[in-house]
Amino acid sequence: MYIHAVSHYFPSEVVGNEHFTRLNGLSSEWITERTGIRERRKAAPDENTNTMALEAVRRLFDQTAIDPSQIDLIVGATYTPYDTIVTLAHVVQHNLGVPDIPVISVSTACSSLINAVEVVEGYFAMNKATLAVVVVSEHNTAYNNETDTVSGHLWGDGAAALLISKERISDEDMTIHTIITGGAATSGKATTGVMLKPLEQGVLMPHGRDVFINACLYMPKVSLQVLEKHNLTIDDVDYLIPHQANLRISLNVINTLKLPETKLLSNIQKLGNTGCAGCAIALSENRALFKKGQNIVLTVFGGGYSFGAMLVEV
Amino acid sequence: MYIHAVSHYFPSEVVGNEHFTRLNGLSSEWITERTGIRERRKAAPDENTNTMALEAVRRLFDQTAIDPSQIDLIVGATYTPYDTIVTLAHVVQHNLGVPDIPVISVSTACSSLINAVEVVEGYFAMNKATLAVVVVSEHNTAYNNETDTVSGHLWGDGAAALLISKERISDEDMTIHTIITGGAATSGKATTGVMLKPLEQGVLMPHGRDVFINACLYMPKVSLQVLEKHNLTIDDVDYLIPHQANLRISLNVINTLKLPETKLLSNIQKLGNTGCAGCAIALSENRALFKKGQNIVLTVFGGGYSFGAMLVEV
Structure with a gap:
């Protein structure tokens, strides 16, 4: 199987360590020394797991001549869902406008990207799909408690998408x-x-x-x-x-x-x-x-x- | 592929339609006529999606001579998660004590049972698994707004588990x-x-x-x-x-x-x-x-x- 294209999106608002210094008294040096983190991104009020997923997928199709109508599988992944019923995979299907193909969202926490790609591998092995969108999106700041001095400063928001094919599409795959x-x-x-x-x-x-x-x-x-x-x-x-x-x-x-x-x-x-x-x-x-x-x-x-x-x- | 065993669990507390009559003025006849529902089950305060999943899986292994150590895949499904990181599939793995096998939870709302079984079909097709536990569990009452007169009276709690094998185990499968x-x-x-x-x-x-x-x-x-x-x-x-x-x-x-x-x-x-x-x-x-x-x-x-x-x- 092949990765034909990959894209990403992160929100524009930057939250520096000083935000947590003000909030919790954690120094920027302390945070950087223990985690490496200097800043993270925060979704805007009108953004969420689903909108970030849609933006990542929009950028994915900017990179390829493949038409969304050729997609026959969508696998989403998140542990920070905006909607557990209308999942990120479902809004992606809705926006791509491809009816009746398998669509599923998964959660195995931070390891879900590889699990999602393995689910695709399974659909390819069953001959039930040949061209899949995998979309991963996390809206950590929606669930995070910033005042938690143990882990409140760790989390950021972002999304990515992969176009995965069973057969090679181009030399660049x-x-x-x-x-x-x-x-x-x-x-x-x-x-x-x-x-x-x-x-x-x-x-x-x-x-x-x-x-x-x-x-x-x-x-x-x-x-x-x-x-x-x-x-x-x-x-x-x-x-x-x-x-x-x-x-x-x-x-x-x-x-x-x-x-x-x-x-x-x-x-x-x-x-x-x-x-x-x-x-x-x-x-x-x-x-x-x-x-x-x-x-x-x-x-x-x-x-x-x-x-x-x-x-x-x- | 075969269903070797299947089990279920629902909580003991029964909530009759009269609960919603008292709460929202909806008559029992009105609810039954429109939905068929006369009563539903509600998880106890110490129960949740994960505990109900564990109980369903405990009952699953009561029905078979198969030892949990033979399991090589666990797929969970819910749209009413207790924990999106420590998912129902993960607590089942923890309790069964089987290390390092693929474990994944999925959500495609009320259709997830069949999606979960299809994910198992994929692992079987890849030769990455031969004996899977599928566990589905919903704690609707945790998320439900009972005072919602449109759909507050619809939801109940419960769980089920299936033991699915690639090859036939017994004549009863x-x-x-x-x-x-x-x-x-x-x-x-x-x-x-x-x-x-x-x-x-x-x-x-x-x-x-x-x-x-x-x-x-x-x-x-x-x-x-x-x-x-x-x-x-x-x-x-x-x-x-x-x-x-x-x-x-x-x-x-x-x-x-x-x-x-x-x-x-x-x-x-x-x-x-x-x-x-x-x-x-x-x-x-x-x-x-x-x-x-x-x-x-x-x-x-x-x-x-x-x-x-x-x-x-x-």
Whole structure:
């Protein structure tokens, strides 16, 4: 399967660390030192998970001659839903105007991008689809409790979209070689590490250290597994895009893998944790950087817990 | 693929129509005449989407000699999440104690049961799984605004679980022959017909008539499609289990299909609309009724909109 196009969107409002200094007394240096985050984006009052998804998909079709009518599958992903019934996948179908194709939204927290692509892989394997839109969107600031001094400063908003085809469409397509996903709900403090109960306030992370430990364990492990499955080693990797949760986690992951820092792609510094959209935004932002034949590993870890990795050849 | 076991759970508290008479002045006769609903179940204060899912899965494994350690995939579904990060699928993994298998939760509103089973079909097709738990759970009363005179009286709570295998495990297994799902977000008032915005109050159904019309259109249509795909006709159907949204919709569906009322299985009278769990609860409740060789069509329609059908041979 192939990534024919990738796009992203983040809102225009920038929220710097000083916002949390004013609110909670956390210094910008303290936040940056512990998380890498200098600023994050915040959706406007008239924006939400669904509108950001629509904007990402609009930009996706700006990049291709493919007509939306050719799409035969839409998979959305978010843990910060605007509407759990009229999901982001459904509004995308509505706007693209393609009737009666499979449309589904998924949630496996911050790891959902890879899970969504694996669902597409399944539809391709069943011969029930050949050309899919995957759209990931997070409106963290809608659920976040900014006054939470533990994790209120971590979250940002953003969205991304991928056009994924079963057969190669153009020479520029990136090849998805291997996908592995897994739940890790039996590990550590999985069921209380990070929580978002929509009827209570906030995205809570009472056990940040446990999340850190498990993210640093699972992302290197599954990265090596996707490489091994395709008979590659870590030396064959040109870029690693980990889930954008915390720069210290990302650095820990590449250290474990013995990758140089130059191979790490990060946007957490300017976007914060954009949930399941973070990796896809990074893939989109850096598209021009990638050269034919290069290998990129995307790897994710989410609350709950869950993990995944995807090997992409440019 | 096969349904090796199916189970259900609903809470013990019964809420009769008189509750809404006291609250909103709606007479019990008026509610029953328009919806078929006489009573519905309400989760206890210490219950939620995740606890009901766990109870349904506990009952699932009471029915089989299969050990949970053999499970290699868990798919959850709900539009009334207790936690969008620690999803129902993740707590099920946690409780079953099976590490590192794919775990995913989906939402396509009231049609999610069939979507979840189709995701399993995809994992089977990829050879990434052979034995899956599908768990559907809705805690409608957590989100419902009871004082809403339009739809406050419709909703009930409940959960169900299915153990689905790629290969036949026992002679008692039911065979899943054909699954079709589709988004219908381009039809009617799809994006405003039914909504659940977690940060606003209530499951809203401002366009009940449009939902009614499209449910009555799509469920018969997709039921005939799954039959046709398996070279059967409506005369081969022994039971139809439609999404349990409204008894008048169910009766309209069987009238369109020219099926006798004796072939309709309903639980809405005593459970109300239990969302994506309704059909699966009905399958579980009526398991002893089914005889070898009988054909059952499950068909669903959800807000957003979305639809699906599944042909099951006993």
